[in-house]
Amino acid sequence: MPQSNHYSHQSRSHNDRRRQQPDEKVQATVNIGQRFPLTIRRLGINGEGIGYYKHVITFVKGALPEEVVVAEVTAVHPRYLEAKIRSIRKPSPDRVDPRDAYAGEVGGFELEHLDYPAQLAFKQDLIRQALEKYRPAGYRHYDVRPTIGMTNPYEYRNKAQFQVRLIDGHVAAGLYKENSHDLVDLPTCSVQMPATMTVMRQVVAWLEELQVPIYDEEHNSGIVKTIVVREAAATGEIQLVFITNTPKLPKKHQLLMKIAEKLPMVVSVMQNINAGKTSLIWGDQTTLLAGKPTITEELDGLVFDLSARAFFQLNPQQTKKLYRLAREALNLAPNETLVDAYSGVGTIGLSLADVAKEVRGMDTIPAAVADANANAQRNQITNAHYEVGEAEVLLPQWLASGFAPDAMVVDPPRTGLDNVLIDAILQSAPEKLVYISCNPSTLAQDLQALTRGYQVDYIQSIDMFPQTARCEAVVRFTKRH
Numbered sequence: 499m500p501q502s503n504h505y506s507h508q509s510r511s512h513n514d515r516r517r518q519q520p521d522e523k524v525q526a527t528v529n530i531g532q533r534f535p536l537t538i539r540r541l542g543i544n545g546e547g548i549g550y551y552k553h554v555i556t557f558v559k560g561a562l563p564e565e566v567v568v569a570e571v572t573a574v575h576p577r578y579l580e581a582k583i584r585s586i587r588k589p590s591p592d593r594v595d596p597r598d599a600y601a602g603e604v605g606g607f608e609l610e611h612l613d614y615p616a617q618l619a620f621k622q623d624l625i626r627q628a629l630e631k632y633r634p635a636g637y638r639h640y641d642v643r644p645t646i647g648m649t650n651p652y653e654y655r656n657k658a659q660f661q662v663r664l665i666d667g668h669v670a671a672g673l674y675k676e677n678s679h680d681l682v683d684l685p686t687c688s689v690q691m692p693a694t695m696t697v698m699r700q701v702v703a704w705l706e707e708l709q710v711p712i713y714d715e716e717h718n719s720g721i722v723k724t725i726v727v728r729e730a731a732a733t734g735e736i737q738l739v740f741i742t743n744t745p746k747l748p749k750k751h752q753l754l755m756k757i758a759e760k761l762p763m764v765v766s767v768m769q770n771i772n773a774g775k776t777s778l779i780w781g782d783q784t785t786l787l788a789g790k791p792t793i794t795e796e797l798d799g800l801v802f803d804l805s806a807r808a809f810f811q812l813n814p815q816q817t818k819k820l821y822r823l824a825r826e827a828l829n830l831a832p833n834e835t836l837v838d839a840y841s842g843v844g845t846i847g848l849s850l851a852d853v854a855k856e857v858r859g860m861d862t863i864p865a866a867v868a869d870a871n872a873n874a875q876r877n878q879i880t881n882a883h884y885e886v887g888e889a890e891v892l893l894p895q896w897l898a899s900g901f902a903p904d905a906m907v908v909d910p911p912r913t914g915l916d917n918v919l920i921d922a923i924l925q926s927a928p929e930k931l932v933y934i935s936c937n938p939s940t941l942a943q944d945l946q947a948l949t950r951g952y953q954v955d956y957i958q959s960i961d962m963f964p965q966t967a968r969c970e971a972v973v974r975f976t977k978r979h
């Protein structure tokens with residue numbers, strides 16, 4: 499789970515400046531291990547409770563607004579403190595017991611102790627907080643709509659990518675503790691689609707039973723490093739990938755026989771070879787062990803063949819809602835051309851191709867673009883085309899060659915839009931503009947620039963990752979005339 503820094507509501511340059519100016523007063527008066535009572539005022543962008551100890555902003559993991567906790571300092575930084583909860587003197591009425599016992603230990607469960615309606619309110623509020631920090635003209639009038647949640651905010655993730663290690667002589671599969679390589683075994687996981695966990699745990703049990711050598715990071719020995727299980731929600735097909743240290747996978751035939759006999763939903767078994775000590779999970783070479791090389795997913799009538807490395811949104815139920823929001827916001831006419839910028843495997847643009855004259859998209863990852871064009875073909879879509887390149891380079895080139903899009907959807911990574919791209923958007927001024935954001939902070943910054951040429955009609959947040967602090971939003975703009 500990617501983590502942004504605590505000051506991510508502030509401008510990047512401001513943030514850097516603060517880091518270069520140590521506040522010696524804080525360092526001199528506070529020690530690691532020091533304890534004090536603290537009233538929590540709000541949640542930060544990573545879901546930690548925020549309080550002020552002698553005016554110094556203090557981030558307390560697991561604490562909730564309105565709680566009074568005894569905080570114990572775990573890190574002293576030039577301008578802020580990090581702390582853990584020692585005890586809770588006054589709990590929040592929104593505090594609930596997390597379903598996953600390990601929720602506070604590994605990334606991806608930052609809000610599991612917060613009641614779901616309060617999680618949704620937090621995500622709406624994060625956007626408001628970010629906008630207030632930047633104060634773009636007229637921000638107070640923005641219509642920041644209540645976050646669209648899930649009826650069941652569990653069992654939504656279609657993919658489990660778990661590290662495999664030996665712990666006390668037993669095969670464990672799970673996630674690392676934050677900022678470490680200490681593995682936490684996950685026998686259950688409330689946010690995973692149930693079949694992904696059934697397959698994961700069964701395979702782990704067979705690895706142990708057959709005594710398949712498990713990777714040992716310290717000695718760079720052993721073989722199985724990671725197991726990836728992905729389910730196509732619409733068809734129920736599952737792909738299983740063994741990521742290994744060597745091309746050889748001992749007991750391969752026994753494993754494949756057991757999988758064929760006991761796990762009929764697994765229609766694709768792959769092996770990816772990633773040799774040696776490396777921080778990368780995937781290696782370059784992927785081979786087919788059994789079944790077919792892809793699983794078939796469907797989204798709003800479109801079909802996608804997903805290979806092991808292909809990107810696909812992790813929450814299929816909410817992805818449908820997200821793309822419908824984009825469709826409503828763009829409200830395309832049949833004679834309009836659309837740019838799908840930061841297109842990934844083309845799912846947004848392809849889902850809109852039926853209501854557009856032409857879709858052009860781009861992404862920096864060649865494999866994603868190849869998938870996008872293959873996905874277009876697979877669905878007999880002839881008016882969509884994807885190119886490899888940076889949005890900030892390709893869009894100006896397209897404009898220079900006379901292409902004048904009527905509509906544009908941008909879905910950038912957490913870093914937001916490049917300034918050159920913002921200038922190109924303002925210059926070409928497509929009539930319709932929709933921004934899909936996964937980071938309220940950079941969204942707020944980009945809105946400041948975009949409101950030179952556009953007005954914000956509304957900001958609709960949608961919860962793509964319940965139980966986490968991640969926040970996604972769709973912004974609809976209207977061009978200023």
Ligand SMILES: C[S@@+](CC[C@H](N)C(=O)[O-])C[C@H]1O[C@@H](n2cnc3c(N)ncnc32)[C@H](O)[C@@H]1O
Binds near residue numbers: 810
């Ligand atoms: C949030 S994902 C969007 C994926 C896609 N729109 C979807 O719905 O699945 C952001 C994408 O932007 C791509 N990307 C990152 N920097 C880029 C750039 N400068 N120009 C174009 N694409 C970029 C990444 O490769 C990634 O696929």
